[in-house]
Amino acid sequence: MSPSPSRAELLARLRQGRTWDVIIIGGGASGLGAAVDAAARGYATLLLERGDYACGTSSRSTKLIHGGVRYLRQGDLALVRHALLERSRLLTNAGHLVHARPFVIPAHNAMQRLFYGSGLKLYDLLAGASNLPSSRLLDRRQTLAALPGLRPQGISGGIEYWDGQFDDARLAIALMRTAGHLGATCLNYLPVGGLLKAGDKVCGVVAEDGESGESFELPARVVINATGVYADAVRRFEQAGAAPVLTPSQGIHLVLDAEFLPGETALLIPETADGRVMFAIPWLGKVLLGTTDTPRDDLPEEPQPFADEVDFLLQTAAGVLARAPQRSDVRSAFAGLRPLLHPEHQGQGGTASLSREHAVLVSPGGLVTVAGGKWTTYRLMAEQVVDRAAQVGGLAPVPCTTARLKLHASPGELLATGPGQAVRLHPELELSQDAVRFACRHEAARRIEDVLARRSRALFLDAAAAMACIDPVGAILAEELQWSAPQLAAMQARARQYAGQFRLG
Numbered sequence: 001m002s003p004s005p006s007r008a009e010l011l012a013r014l015r016q017g018r019t020w021d022v023i024i025i026g027g028g029a030s031g032l033g034a035a036v037d038a039a040a041r042g043y044a045t046l047l048l049e050r051g052d053y054a055c056g057t058s059s060r061s062t063k064l065i066h067g068g069v070r071y072l073r074q075g076d077l078a079l080v081r082h083a084l085l086e087r088s089r090l091l092t093n094a095g096h097l098v099h100a101r102p103f104v105i106p107a108h109n110a111m112q113r114l115f116y117g118s119g120l121k122l123y124d125l126l127a128g129a130s131n132l133p134s135s136r137l138l139d140r141r142q143t144l145a146a147l148p149g150l151r152p153q154g155i156s157g158g159i160e161y162w163d164g165q166f167d168d169a170r171l172a173i174a175l176m177r178t179a180g181h182l183g184a185t186c187l188n189y190l191p192v193g194g195l196l197k198a199g200d201k202v203c204g205v206v207a208e209d210g211e212s213g214e215s216f217e218l219p220a221r222v223v224i225n226a227t228g229v230y231a232d233a234v235r236r237f238e239q240a241g242a243a244p245v246l247t248p249s250q251g252i253h254l255v256l257d258a259e260f261l262p263g264e265t266a267l268l269i270p271e272t273a274d275g276r277v278m279f280a281i282p283w284l285g286k287v288l289l290g291t292t293d294t295p296r297d298d299l300p301e302e303p304q305p306f307a308d309e310v311d312f313l314l315q316t317a318a319g320v321l322a323r324a325p326q327r328s329d330v331r332s333a334f335a336g337l338r339p340l341l342h343p344e345h346q347g348q349g350g351t352a353s354l355s356r357e358h359a360v361l362v363s364p365g366g367l368v369t370v371a372g373g374k375w376t377t378y379r380l381m382a383e384q385v386v387d388r389a390a391q392v393g394g395l396a397p398v399p400c401t402t403a404r405l406k407l408h409a410s411p412g413e414l415l416a417t418g419p420g421q422a423v424r425l426h427p428e429l430e431l432s433q434d435a436v437r438f439a440c441r442h443e444a445a446r447r448i449e450d451v452l453a454r455r456s457r458a459l460f461l462d463a464a465a466a467m468a469c470i471d472p473v474g475a476i477l478a479e480e481l482q483w484s485a486p487q488l489a490a491m492q493a494r495a496r497q498y499a500g501q502f503r504l505g
């Protein structure tokens, strides 16, 4: 494998005094997608992420590449159709990271089967010539066979449909590596603290190396703001009084052992007590339970589940699963903030009814913001924001090429030890010494929690097991990144504190 550029080599590129065609602020789905798109068009592209790649919302999703069955109910057919087209593209272009997953909606009577069955036929129709099987009605026996963890009382049948499932943080790392291979420069731990201006026009960014404190003034023909729920804060770097475009909302997930929902089929409860949907989904050997929708405007970098959100998911699960999960069964709990478009842009109502549609906005000074959206539609968002950025920056027009672009794969995709490979660091986790070294050398892992939360998903799967790996992972990183003993101790302490947020108190 060709060597990946080191952080020192990437930082040296920032000192060359060049003017970048495009600078992208934010290394989540939106920013990384834009970096791949811009680099694939041949633009000189720089992406700066203040924390780790996908440390925000983009590692905390439900991990579905989907049209969004619930948006059907909201009548948002265009959103569903676009998302289903992107689902099909991702299954083709990132088959190593996105796979098909069957879902079953249990029904309690014939009316429900008819209602959900016809809704899912519409979903099939909107998917067009999709690469996934069509939906079908199941009788009671088939439903209980598909969902052996389901509480059988009152079940008369079900409806099976298919959607895409993925590992969100791994897809982000694949995008970062794809962008790098296409010539982009991507740096994590490099926060942008302000914008450069020529008169009223935005012409670059001011950024600081979060590790050394070195500061940079980086000129660009156009700057893209892809900072998720922080997009309004970055827009205010230009205009202190800029009106908000986002109404963030928190969603949480709980992770349980596979025994709570054995098998390969996911469960969708289409209407919970408060009118939302709830999923229980097999994921990497565990079951993911989610999600909630709680308006939140304080925007902490590390949001935590609220107690009532945890209770809500456990109570809803207890009503539908044969074995009711308790707090003590939760292996990991995590929260993310949805960057939903403000009602002014998207109609009225609570955050659960806001559309996951996205918008590309250009400020008076030419800052191009991509706001809202879903992981599923990151490529479409990237195409649209780079089209607009090229106009704003006066770049030579080049058509988007990402609809057929295969995304980068790490060897073996990769952190699973697999048969015959190196020894696991923990019996409950598929994480090996080699994988930690690879994460460091080729995937820009800089901290222990980068490895445990995003290069592997250990913290998301089993927080206690992941915490037991802090010392061995720290020892490897110390060797790779030449940390001193006090630096290692500080990194371990930081990782312990970080990991604590994944455990229910």
Ligand SMILES: Cc1cc2nc3c(=O)[nH]c(=O)nc-3n(C[C@H](O)[C@H](O)[C@H](O)COP(=O)(O)OP(=O)(O)OC[C@H]3O[C@@H](n4cnc5c(N)ncnc54)[C@H](O)[C@@H]3O)c2cc1C
Binding pocket: 025, 026, 027, 028, 029, 030, 031, 048, 049, 050, 051, 052, 053, 054, 055, 056, 057, 058, 059, 060, 061, 062, 063, 064, 065, 066, 190, 191, 192, 193, 226, 227, 228, 229, 230, 234, 249, 250, 251, 252, 291, 292, 335, 336, 337, 338, 339, 372, 373, 374, 375, 376, 377
């Ligand atoms: C609970 C939940 C479930 C979801 N489930 C799904 C799903 O199943 N399928 C789906 O398609 N979508 C899902 N989504 C939506 C999807 O996760 C988001 O739309 C997507 O991840 C947003 O990506 P982003 O890049 O816009 O934001 P983020 O991932 O938050 O990235 C923004 C980045 O900008 C960085 N940043 C901020 N300020 C600065 C600065 N000054 N300098 C440098 N960097 C900065 C942040 O550190 C962050 O990493 C879900 C969302 C939530 C919350």
